[in-house]
Amino acid sequence: xxxxxxxxxxxxxxxxxxxxxxxxxxxxxxxxxxxxxxxxxxxxxxxxxxxxxxxxxxxxxxxxxxxxxxxxxxxxxxxxxxxxxxxxxxxxxxxxxxxxxxxxxxxxxxxxxxxxxxxxxxxxxxxxxxxxxxxxxxxxxxxxxxxxxxxxxxxxxxxxxxxxxxxxxxxxxxxxxxxxxxxxxxxxxxxxxxxxxxxxxxxxxxxxxxxxxxxxxxxxxxxxxxxxxxxxxxxxxxxxxxxxxxxxxxxxxxxxxxxxxxxxxxxxxxxxxxxxxxxxxxxxxxxxxxxxxxxxxxxxxxxxxxxxxxxxxxxxxxxxxxxxxxxxxxxxxxxxxxxxxxxxxxxxxxxxxxxxxxxxxxxxxxx
Amino acid sequence: xxxxxxxxxxxxxxxxxxxxxxxxxxxxxxxxxxxxxxxxxxxxxxxxxxxxxxxxxxxxxxxxxxxxxxxxxxxxxxxxxxxxxxxxxxxxxxxxxxxxxxxxxxxxxxxxxxxxxxxxxxxxxxxxxxxxxxxxxxxxxxxxxxxxxxxxxxxxxxxxxxxxxxxxxxxxxxxxxxxxxx
Numbered sequence: 242x243x244x245x246x247x248x249x250x251x252x253x254x255x256x257x258x259x260x261x262x263x264x265x266x267x268x269x270x271x272x273x274x275x276x277x278x279x280x281x282x283x284x285x286x287x288x289x290x291x292x293x294x295x296x297x298x299x300x301x302x303x304x305x306x307x308x309x310x311x312x313x314x315x316x317x318x319x320x321x322x323x324x325x326x327x328x329x330x331x332x333x334x335x336x337x338x339x340x341x342x343x344x345x346x347x348x349x350x351x352x353x354x355x356x357x358x359x360x361x362x363x364x365x366x367x368x369x370x371x372x373x374x375x376x377x378x379x380x381x382x383x384x385x386x387x388x389x390x391x392x393x394x395x396x397x398x399x400x401x402x403x404x405x406x407x408x409x410x411x412x413x414x415x416x417x418x419x420x421x422x423x424x425x426x427x428x429x430x431x432x433x434x435x436x437x438x439x440x441x442x443x444x445x446x447x448x449x450x451x452x453x454x455x456x457x458x459x460x461x462x463x464x465x466x467x468x469x470x471x472x473x474x475x476x477x478x479x480x481x482x483x484x485x486x487x488x489x490x491x492x493x494x495x496x497x498x499x500x501x502x503x504x505x506x507x508x509x510x511x512x513x514x515x516x517x518x519x520x521x522x523x524x525x526x527x528x529x530x531x532x533x534x535x536x537x538x539x540x541x542x543x544x545x546x547x548x549x550x551x552x553x554x555x556x557x558x559x560x561x562x563x564x565x566x567x568x569x570x571x572x573x574x575x576x577x578x579x580x581x582x583x584x585x586x587x588x589x590x591x592x593x594x595x596x597x598x599x600x601x602x603x604x605x606x607x608x
Numbered sequence: 609x610x611x612x613x614x615x616x617x618x619x620x621x622x623x624x625x626x627x628x629x630x631x632x633x634x635x636x637x638x639x640x641x642x643x644x645x646x647x648x649x650x651x652x653x654x655x656x657x658x659x660x661x662x663x664x665x666x667x668x669x670x671x672x673x674x675x676x677x678x679x680x681x682x683x684x685x686x687x688x689x690x691x692x693x694x695x696x697x698x699x700x701x702x703x704x705x706x707x708x709x710x711x712x713x714x715x716x717x718x719x720x721x722x723x724x725x726x727x728x729x730x731x732x733x734x735x736x737x738x739x740x741x742x743x744x745x746x747x748x749x750x751x752x753x754x755x756x757x758x759x760x761x762x763x764x765x766x767x768x769x770x771x772x773x774x775x776x777x778x779x780x781x782x783x784x785x786x787x788x789x790x
Contacts, residue, residue: 244729244745248722250752251759255718349610351617353652353659377659385662402610403663405757408703408712410766411662438705452757455713457705 258453261445261499262424263471269526272580274599276606283334283585283593286325287311292359292417293585293593295575299366303329303577304395305585306340306362306371307593324360324373326395334595340398346375346387349400353377358384359571361416365428369395372404372416372430379412382436386414388450404452406444412436417517417571418468420446421477421500427453429500431467431479441467441481443500458494458503467494468520470528475499478550480520480530482513488535489513493550511544511553521574523582523600529556531572531584539567541586545603556603559584559596566590612663612755617649619669620657623767624648626672641676663756665765666747674739683739686779689772696769715758722748722759 283293286309293307310322323342327334347354358374358381369391374384389401406414413436420428426448433441441458458467462485469479477496483489490508497504512535519531528546530553533539540561544553560569568590575583581597588594602608625645633640648654671684703712714721725744732741747762756762 244733244741244748247745247748247752248725248729251722251748252719254752254754255722255759257717257719347655347659349613351610351613351655351658353656355659377656400610402613405612405663405761408715408758408760408765409662409700410660411761413704434705436704437701440705452716454716455710457708457710459708 256447256451256453258427258445258447259425261429261454261501262474263429263477263499264422264424265474266471266522266526267524270524272524272600274580274601276599276601276604277581277608278596278598278602279608280594280596281333282588283307283327283595284337285592286337286339287322289590290325290593291587291590292571293573293587293595294360294362294419295573295583295585295595296362296364296369296419297575297577298328298364298369298394301578302394303575303583304362304364304369305329305334305593305595306360307585308357308359308373322357324357324371326362328395329595338395340371340391340395341373341387341389341401343375346401349389350375350387350403352403358415359417361419361430363419363428365422367392370420370428371398371401373401374415377412381415383410383412384415384435385411386416386432404444406432406452406455407434407436409436414442415466417466418519419573419575421469421471423499424474429469431469433465433467433481435465439463439465439484441465441479441494443467443469443479443496443503445500454501456500456503458505460492460494460505462492464492466517468518470520470522472522472549478520478528479503480509480518480550482515482517483508484515487514489515491518491530491532509550509553514538516570517572519572519574519584521576521582523576524580525600527600529574529582529603531559531574531586533570534558538570539563541569541572543584543603559586560588560594569594611753615755616658616663617654619664619672620654620661621645621649622676623664623668623672624653624657626675629675638678645676661767662765663761665768666750666762667743667764668768668771670743670746671768671771683737683743684771684775686775688740689775692764692769692772693776696764696772700769712758712760715760718751718759 290309325337326340327337360373363370386404387401420430430444443456445454464481466482467479479494481492491511493506494503516533521529530544543556571587573585584596625641628644629641
């Protein structure tokens with residue numbers, strides 16, 4: 242009898258979500274902004290910085306979160322790393338605030354945390370979501386995904402909770418690209434898995450943040466760090482870092498049923514030296530891809546696709562240098578409500594740089 | 609307070625206490641287990657176990673509680689341990705990325721999985737495995753609280769599989785030694 246009651250309760254609790262669908266992107270309209278480009282570095286908070294994530298509040302303000310710490314490459318320095326947060330005001334980027342570190346994560350999850358990893362920031366109405374990874378033992382392959390949120394614009398944050406995404410000690414889930422809004426009020430979060438197999442995955446979250454499903458972005462090659470754009474309510478394109486043998490190319494996966502299933506597609510004619518890429522749908526409907534070219538992380542380049550990812554043309558090189566310290570990687574893209582394009586990236590592993598430009602600049606126009 | 613995080617911490621404290629209770633401590637066994645549980649929670653052993661092994665399953669917690677309560681013999685005998693081990697050897701590689709099928713994802717919307725537990729419960733009832741049937745009912749009740757996102761996490765975990773491996777391995781080693789003595 243006890244078993245029958247418990248079984249009935251479990252059936253009642255088991256989620257039965259509707260078929261997933263993306264929130265369709267707005268109709269394509271030509272951008273009227275003149276050619277413009279400007280860039281600045283975010284305030285330096287520690288010796289090294291990497292992996293910025295950008296979002297925009299409903300009131301138009303921009304916000305960024307990134308990982309920073311002291312003594313890069315040093316274990317003690319890595320352990321002191323934390324996630325920093327800043328907003329862009331009229332007078333520039335505000336003084337960054339620490340929003341997550343080892344102790345705050347351990348205090349919220351009641352678990353030992355050895356170090357903190359890359360963040361993903363996303364504004365959804367009055368909620369500001371933060372996903373980030375933490376590691377108990379081992380390296381990136383032992384990462385667990387945490388979620389925290391703020392309802393006061395990032396001033397205070399709820400204690401983090403761990404998302405259950407893996408059966409083996411809940412390890413090896415990392416996130417690096419922003420989620421997509423789903424039609425049911427939930428979110429689809431691109432993640433990747435890095436233990437035994439290296440592959441992209443798609444995490445479907447309910448409107449309350451509960452994991453509803455996890456789907457693999459099937460690939461024949463090791464891939465990671467997917468970035469996804471919705472093309473309409475049912476179709477989406479994911480671009481993935483090529484973690485396979487050199488020379489790498491940007492890999493893709495597509496979905497034609499709202500993210501329920503993903504199929505591998507033919508790799509893009511864009512080189513990828515095993516480094517993260519970012520993807521954005523522009524106001525004109527074109528797709529913008531940011532990443533490192535074949536020469537490596539010493540250059541950061543942009544490519545445009547006028548036909549939903551079928552063909553790609555080189556657009557601009559945002560930054561390039563040949564010295565040993567040149568590292569311009571981990572791009573993050575955002576289209577702000579005024580039609581301007583924002584790009585944040587790791588600058589020489591020391592700081593986060595923020596570039597703002599228009600579609601006309603991408604097309605070769607001079608500021 | 610995050611309910612699943614608090615559960616994970618307390619459960620690992622009890623599991624550590626049950627591990628200590630495995631030692632041949634004679635009359636001190638109960639006190640040692642209680643002390644070890646308190647020590648695990650106060651001295652940081654339980655958070656390290658929680659950070660390393662993740663949230664323990666309800667099955668493992670119930671086995672630990674039965675052991676702490678001195679309810680011998682343990683229901684995790686050779687046959688269920690061997691069955692769990694064989695299942696885990698098939699489950700974990702697929703769930704961690706080998707092949708296209710991800711069995712772990714079934715646990716997020718687990719209606720088919722719950723339906724599959726009905727014949728399993730029937731077999732347990734037929735074989736009068738009342739302890740396992742009650743443990744399975746407690747697992748399902750825990751899932752029904754909504755604290756667990758994935759049904760698999762309620763049913764088993766890597767620590768439980770390691771325990772099953774020790775039980776199976778111990779019997780295999782005993783047989784090898786016995787055959788050599790003969």
